[in-house]
Amino acid sequence: MRPHAPAQHSPYLQALVGVGVLLLALGLGFGAWFIPSNAGYAGVGPNFLPWLVSIALGVCGLFLIRKARRGGFLHMEEHDGEHPYWAGFAWMSAGMLLNAALITRIGFVFSCALCFLLAARGLRNAQATASAGVKSWLMDIVVALLIAAPVYWMFTKFLGINLPGLTESGWL
Amino acid sequence: MESMDIWGQLLQGFATAGTPVNLLWAFVGCALGTAVGVLPGIGPATAVAMLLPITTQVEATASMIFFAGIYYGAMYGGSTTSILLNTPGETATMVTAMEGNRMAKSGRAGAALATSAIGSFVAGSIATVLVTLFAPVVAEFAVKLGPPEYFMLMLLAFTTVSAVLGQSTVRGLTALFVGLAAGLVGMDQITGQVRYTGGVPELMDGVEIVLVAVGLFAVAEAMHAVLFEGKTVESENRMSRVTMTVNDWKRSIPAWLRGTFIGAPFGCIPAGGTEIPTFLSYAAEKKLAKGENQAEFGTKGAIEGVAGPEAANNATVTTALIPLLTLGIPTSNTTAILLGAFQNYGIQPGPQLFSTSATLVWALIASLYIGNVMLLVLNLPMVGLWVKLLKVPKPQLYAGILIFATVGVYGMRQSAFDLFLLYGVGLLGLVMRRFNFPTAPVLVGMILGPLAEAQLRNAVSIGEGSAMIFLQRPMSLTILIVIMLIMVLPRLLRKR
Numbered sequence: 001m002r003p004h005a006p007a008q009h010s011p012y013l014q015a016l017v018g019v020g021v022l023l024l025a026l027g028l029g030f031g032a033w034f035i036p037s038n039a040g041y042a043g044v045g046p047n048f049l050p051w052l053v054s055i056a057l058g059v060c061g062l063f064l065i066r067k068a069r070r071g072g073f074l075h076m077e078e079h080d081g082e083h084p085y086w087a088g089f090a091w092m093s094a095g096m097l098l099n100a101a102l103i104t105r106i107g108f109v110f111s112c113a114l115c116f117l118l119a120a121r122g123l124r125n126a127q128a129t130a131s132a133g134v135k136s137w138l139m140d141i142v143v144a145l146l147i148a149a150p151v152y153w154m155f156t157k158f159l160g161i162n163l164p165g166l167t168e169s170g171w172l
Numbered sequence: 173m174e175s176m177d178i179w180g181q182l183l184q185g186f187a188t189a190g191t192p193v194n195l196l197w198a199f200v201g202c203a204l205g206t207a208v209g210v211l212p213g214i215g216p217a218t219a220v221a222m223l224l225p226i227t228t229q230v231e232a233t234a235s236m237i238f239f240a241g242i243y244y245g246a247m248y249g250g251s252t253t254s255i256l257l258n259t260p261g262e263t264a265t266m267v268t269a270m271e272g273n274r275m276a277k278s279g280r281a282g283a284a285l286a287t288s289a290i291g292s293f294v295a296g297s298i299a300t301v302l303v304t305l306f307a308p309v310v311a312e313f314a315v316k317l318g319p320p321e322y323f324m325l326m327l328l329a330f331t332t333v334s335a336v337l338g339q340s341t342v343r344g345l346t347a348l349f350v351g352l353a354a355g356l357v358g359m360d361q362i363t364g365q366v367r368y369t370g371g372v373p374e375l376m377d378g379v380e381i382v383l384v385a386v387g388l389f390a391v392a393e394a395m396h397a398v399l400f401e402g403k404t405v406e407s408e409n410r411m412s413r414v415t416m417t418v419n420d421w422k423r424s425i426p427a428w429l430r431g432t433f434i435g436a437p438f439g440c441i442p443a444g445g446t447e448i449p450t451f452l453s454y455a456a457e458k459k460l461a462k463g464e465n466q467a468e469f470g471t472k473g474a475i476e477g478v479a480g481p482e483a484a485n486n487a488t489v490t491t492a493l494i495p496l497l498t499l500g501i502p503t504s505n506t507t508a509i510l511l512g513a514f515q516n517y518g519i520q521p522g523p524q525l526f527s528t529s530a531t532l533v534w535a536l537i538a539s540l541y542i543g544n545v546m547l548l549v550l551n552l553p554m555v556g557l558w559v560k561l562l563k564v565p566k567p568q569l570y571a572g573i574l575i576f577a578t579v580g581v582y583g584m585r586q587s588a589f590d591l592f593l594l595y596g597v598g599l600l601g602l603v604m605r606r607f608n609f610p611t612a613p614v615l616v617g618m619i620l621g622p623l624a625e626a627q628l629r630n631a632v633s634i635g636e637g638s639a640m641i642f643l644q645r646p647m648s649l650t651i652l653i654v655i656m657l658i659m660v661l662p663r664l665l666r667k668r
Contacts, residue, residue, distance in 0.1 A: 017607050021346055028353055031368050038363065044629045046365040049621070053352050060346040067342065075339035076608050088398040093595070095571075096391070099578060100591030112578050116571040119394065123567035126402030140568075147572050151579060160229040161583040 011072040018064030025057035091122025107166030108152050113144035120144075178308055185534030189542055194237055198539050201238040202546045205245020210253050210561045213393045214573055216246035217505035217615075220513070221385035222580030227516040233532045237539040239513055240493075243506050244296060244543060247486050248551045251288040252558055255281060255478075258407045270454075271481075274473030276409035286416045287424045287475050288482045289551040293544050295432040295483035299490035300540040302436055307526070307537070310498040314523035319630035320641050322499075324651035326624040329501045331655050333445075334613035336662065343609045350600075351617025354379050361626055374589040381512040382584045384618060385505070386577045387594045388611050392601025394570040399602075401566075408562060414555055416475075423465065424479040427457055431483030438484075439491030445504060445612070446488045453484035490540065497521050497533060501620065508615040515619075 032050035067073055095118030103111040120140045149172075155161045156170065166172050188194065208219040220239050227235055254269035255276050275284040317325075334344035357368045358378030369375035416424065431453040438449040457476040458469050468474035495501045500521040502508040514521050525533055551558070581594050604611060635641025642648050 014607060017603060020603075024350070024353070028368070035365060035367055038365075044632050046360040046363045046367065048628075049352070049625050050356055050367060053349050053356065057346065057349045057353070060342055060349060063342045064346065073340065073343070073607065082400050082403060084399040085402050086399070088402065089395060092395060092398050092574075096574065096595050096598070097592070099574075100588055100595065103578070103582065103591065104588050108578070108582070112575045115574055115578065119398075119574050120567040120571035122398045123394075123402075123570055126398050127567065128402065140571075143568055144571070144575075147575055151575060155225075155579055155583060159226050161225050161579075162586050163579065163583060164586075 009072055009076050011068045014068035014073055015065050018061050018066075018068055020061075021057055021064055022061030025054045025061055028057065029054035085126045088122035088126035091125065092119040095119040095122070104164050107172060108163040109145070109148045109172055110166060112148040112151075113141070116144035116147065117141060178304065181308075181530065181534045182304055182538060184531070185536075185538035186541075188233060188531055188535035189237060189538040194234055194535065194539070195542070197234045197238040198241050198543050199546055201241020202245040202543050202550060205242035205247075206249035206252075206547065206550055206558055207561060208242065209246035209249020209251075210558045211249075211564065211569065212253060212257070213397065213570055214390060215250075215505075216243050217385055217509055218389040218573075219246070220506060220509045221382045222390070222576050224382045224509070224513060224516065225580060225583035227513055228584075232517045232519065232529075233535050236510075236513065236532060236536050239510055240536055240539060241543050241546075243510065244486070244489060244540070245547055245550075246506075247296075247489055248289060248292050248547045249558060251292070251478075251482055252285060252551070252555060253562065255284045255288065256409050256411070256559060257562055258409065271469065271473045271475075271477030273409070274471065275475065275478065276473070278472045279410070279412055280473065280475075281409050282412035282414040283416050283420050283475060284473065284478050285555055286414050286552065287420065287428075287479045289548060289555070290416075291424065291428040291431065291479045291483040292486040292551075293548040294428045295435065295486040296490050296544040296547075297541065298432050299436050299439070299487040300537065300544065302440075302491055303493055303540065304537055306440070307494050307498055307533075310494055311523045311526040314498050317523070317647065318645070319627045319634060320645050320648040321651065323624060323627040323631050324642065324648045324655070325499060325501060326620055326627065328651055328655050329495075329503060329616065329620060330613075330624075331659060333503060333616045334610070336658055339608065339610075343607070344613055347604065347609050347611065348613035348617045351614035352621040354384060354614070355618040355621030361622055362629060372589070374585075374587050377585075379593070379618070380581070380584050380590065381509060381615070381619060382580050383590055383594055384597055385509055385615060386580050387597025388601035388604070388614060389505075390573050390577045391594060391598030392605050394574060395598055395602045396605050397566060397570050411556070411559060414552060420475055423475050427453075427476040427479035428483040430456060430460075431480035431485075432487040434480075435484030435487030436491045439488040440494050446485045449484040449488045450481040453480040456480065493540075497525055497536075498523055500525075500623070502616055505612045505615050508612070508619045511619055 099115035255272035334348035
């Protein structure tokens with residue numbers, strides 16, 4: 001791998017955050033356009049706060065961009081210079097999104113176990129200390145089920161909270 | 173309210189909080205709170221948020237006692253971690269951590285843990301007495317406030333939480349307005365007008381507070397860990413026997429008391445945040461220390477520097493319940509979520525709470541006394557047990573947190589759509605964390621926003637459509653001037 005200089009706060013990325021805030025403000029303003037103003041006696045209709053929020057966010061966005069262009073945000077926490085590890089992030093994202101997609105199909109226990117497995121893999125790879133291979137995968141599967149199943153039982157049986165199961169038995 | 177009356181109500185509260193079932197809830201809450209305080213990556217706000225679904229099943233008094241236990245239990249647990257764990261980059265930002273961590277490095281971890289736990293107990297108990305005495309008085313006063321005053325108080329909370337406390341006013345305000353925007357989604361309370369749902373039926377009821385809290389804290393934390401903290405090496409300081417010498421006591425007791433009296437007022441005003449009082453207490457202790465003791469600050473670690481800020485921290489956190497219970501105004505992440513918990517029961521904290529839900533309020537206050545005693549026991553003799561939690565490996569810890577996040581978010585509404593939204597909020601939290609945006613304004617804005625909007629409309633109705641009403645009533649005008657002052661004064665002082 002090519003050696004990088006330590007990661008630093010980038011004014012470019014900060015400006016991008018400002019642009020994001022500005023876009024959000026525009027979106028909210030666009031939405032506010034379609035909210036009727038039937039204020040009645042109150043004088044303040046349901047479209048007042050939406051307008052206020054979009055205008056205020058727009059101003060905040062402009063200020064953020066201006067600050068980013070004039071040497072960056074002030075009072076930033078120091079980074080330790082670590083570059084983002086996107087591969088691990090991809091593992092974790094896959095875990096969470098698959099969990100959302102599958103929870104009603106394969107039930108809480110297996111869906112969450114899968115999420116745990118993938119997220120833990122990403123985190124292990126990030127540490128780069130993972131004793132790669134079947135053993136650490138097996139270990140994660142066991143731990144995943146040891147957390148997900150009791151959590152499922154505790155919340156559904158004791159607290160009466162509705163979580164999806166794979167079977168009708170209420171245990172899986 | 174008569175003083176005899178308070179006494180009678182409090183005894184009644186002890187009777188409710190002292191039933192075996194409620195004692196058990198308090199104990200489980202305190203233990204869980206200590207655990208989440210010790211564990212990195214999960215705080216009291218996240219823990220309470222994840223457990224909010226139980227409000228659909230568990231009776232109100234029991235669950236509020238439980239949540240309160242988590243709330244202040246986490247304060248005890250948090251100090252254990254900051255004393256024992258050397259997390260690069262993080263320790264320097266927390267005042268409380270500085271001296272405790274230094275003491276631990278020079279072999280006095282036990283004394284630091286002891287002064288922190290006993291100090292938390294002393295401050296928590298004194299502050300609870302203040303809550304007992306003053307909350308009913310404030311409530312009685314607050315009954316007289318009308319919509320214009322309430323709106324101004326909420327504006328005050330918004331201002332302090334976003335513009336005054338953080339490092340950057342613009343980022344604080346951005347966070348606040350993002351929170352207000354999130355609060356707008358769904359059906360408008362007064363007119364029933366649907367806003368910003370984009371035709372998604374799941375959004376008709378608005379965005380769940382659990383989802384935003386868990387996404388901003390837990391998910392964003394896990395994402396941050398996998399992206400940036402992989403190579404971070406942590407080391408743990410060695411434990412020593414948890415005792416204090418006579419000299420330690422002599423130095424700690426005045427520091428605890430000073431910390432309590434610095435911290436308590438900060439919780440009472442709707443300004444939230446423990447940063448200012450803990451920092452003030454630290455500065456005061458450093459200034460008051462003499463000779464050898466003062467030389468220990470920043471070198472070997474001075475015990476006053478742990479005792480004072482720890483006490484200030486707990487006093488602030490406890491008295492923050494006064495504005496929450498009497499005015500319905502949250503000033504921190506966790507109190508915002510506690511307000512959400514009340515709302516789940518259809519209870520709106522405010523001056524009426526002391527008359528309409530007297531049993532609940534007084535049981536909650538009584539449970540604070542009981543909980544502080546439980547926490548002292550949990551954290552002094554049993555501290556060794558909690559220290560073991562620091563050994564949980566990071567991958568399993570964060571992956572496990574994601575499971576609990578799923579329980580909280582899915583359990584609330586049984587909607588898989590919410591889990592996708594959770595991922596999105598997690599991304600937002602990640603960006604906010606990376607660019608140092610504060611998170612408390614988001615939650616406070618989201619929870620308080622709809623309430624403030626309703627108060628604004630009622631106020632303007634009273635003024636027959638004119639916003640002048642805010643200037644015509646002395647109380648609301650006073651608060652408005654206070655808001656102006658706290659916006660302007662810090663800037664003027666900085667300029668000089």
